[in-house]
Amino acid sequence: xxxxxxxxxxxxxxxxxxxxxxxxxxxxxxxxxxxxxxxxxxxxxxxxxxxxxxxxxxxxxxxxxxxxxxxxxxxxxxxxxxxxxxxxxxxxxxxxxxxxxxxxxxxxxxxxxxxxxxxxxxxxxxxxxxxxxxxxxxxxxxxxxxxxxxxxxxxxxxxxxxxxxxxxxxxxxxxxxxxxxxxxxxxxxxxxxxxxxxxxxxxxxxxxxxxxxxxxxxxxxxxxxxxxxxxxxxxxxxxxxxxxxxxxxxxxxx
Numbered sequence: 691x692x693x694x695x696x697x698x699x700x701x702x703x704x705x706x707x708x709x710x711x712x713x714x715x716x717x718x719x720x721x722x723x724x725x726x727x728x729x730x731x732x733x734x735x736x737x738x739x740x741x742x743x744x745x746x747x748x749x750x751x752x753x754x755x756x757x758x759x760x761x762x763x764x765x766x767x768x769x770x771x772x773x774x775x776x777x778x779x780x781x782x783x784x785x786x787x788x789x790x791x792x793x794x795x796x797x798x799x800x801x802x803x804x805x806x807x808x809x810x811x812x813x814x815x816x817x818x819x820x821x822x823x824x825x826x827x828x829x830x831x832x833x834x835x836x837x838x839x840x841x842x843x844x845x846x847x848x849x850x851x852x853x854x855x856x857x858x859x860x861x862x863x864x865x866x867x868x869x870x871x872x873x874x875x876x877x878x879x880x881x882x883x884x885x886x887x888x889x890x891x892x893x894x895x896x897x898x899x900x901x902x903x904x905x906x907x908x909x910x911x912x913x914x915x916x917x918x919x920x921x922x923x924x925x926x927x928x929x930x931x932x933x934x935x936x937x938x939x940x941x942x943x944x
Contacts, residue, residue, distance in 0.1 A: 721784030732934035756787035821863035851901030864910040885910040908939035
């Protein structure tokens with residue numbers, strides 16, 4: 691596959707126009723060759739993931755989280771912001787990122803999250819349309835829903851709200867969705883499921899009567915990668931797409 695074909699394919703799945711204004715998406719590092727045969731897929735560009743791409747002979751790394759949110763004045767193998775990118779550049783490997791555009795896209799992060807939690811009648815959460823709102827098939831206690839989140843996301847969460855409250859309408863925003871607490875409450879949701887939430891956002895949720903399941907940034911976004919690979923593979927099966935074995939959540943239980 692030509693690099694331009696891959697970029698067009700990603701644009702069809704996660705249009706850059708859907709990205710928020712602060713974001714940095716698309717082809718961030720151009721490979722030193724035009725033919726793409728192997729693509730490694732990960733949530734983050736880290737040094738272990740860069741080594742995996744080099745050792746595996748990959749042409750391109752596709753990640754959810756971009757690099758270089760802020761201007762970079764120098765590229766060094768020892769600086770955290772540039773070390774992994776430096777490694778890819780030295781070995782001619784490209785890097786493509788689909789971030790908030792993949793959050794908002796149909797079949798993206800939040801649609802996958804809603805599907806994992808078995809939500810029905812799923813719609814977009816205004817005003818940015820990144821998140822999703824859906825209904826549980828039947829009302830349940832918040833305690834039971836929290837347990838369902840832990841089971842389906844294979845992680846342990848932290849929670850805001852009365853465990854015995856009955857809930858049914860759920861908002862999902864993968865990653866750092868705590869800033870949308872008021873939007874979820876105003877949309878009539880009983881629960882917000884997200885990856886991370888600041889202290890003052892949790893206090894606001896408590897004040898608004900919105901239950902919250904805070905399940906981890908990595909844990910709420912990683913599930914999109916396998917479906918994304920399947921969608922890419924179904925369009926262009928002459929390219930090998932592999933899910934990273936070296937990427938992992940930076941915050942985890944010991």
